[in-house]
Amino acid sequence: MSTEPESATHAGARFGFPAHGPGSLAGFGRRVLALVVDWLPAAAAAYFLTRNLSLSAIVIFAAVTIISHSLFGRTLGYAIAGLRLVKIDGLRPDPGRVLVRTLLLCLVIPAVVSDEDGRGLHDKVVSTAVVSAR
DSSP: OOOHHHHHHSGGGTTOOEEEEEEEEHHHHHHHHHHHHHHHHHOOOOOHHOOOOHHHHHHHHHHHHHHHHHSSSSOOOHHHHTTHHHETTSOOOOOOHHHHHHHHHHHTTTHHHHTTTOBBHHHHHHTEEEEEOO
């Protein structure tokens, strides 16, 4: 049993994120919910506009994600799930960081490889985190 206080051992503690509530690292389930909410309209738009689900859906998803995160710090899916994207210092990430993160997310593998805090490789590479907004 560890003698360290809980505050020093929770996910995100090393970055200064709280253990629970607003600003805490988001759980896997809420991140997946946000992804599904963002992915479905992109897939539907690709189907109705191009009939090419594979590449078109990824391009639409990436474009909407980059624009939304750059302008608002969240996508529609993130808003519904109560999440926001931040840099490790808690501020909104710049568009370049969002671009690299989104491209890695579209590769899928970086998103499913996570660190001890539950952050995906795509977040780790660009020093971002998905946190609870509420």
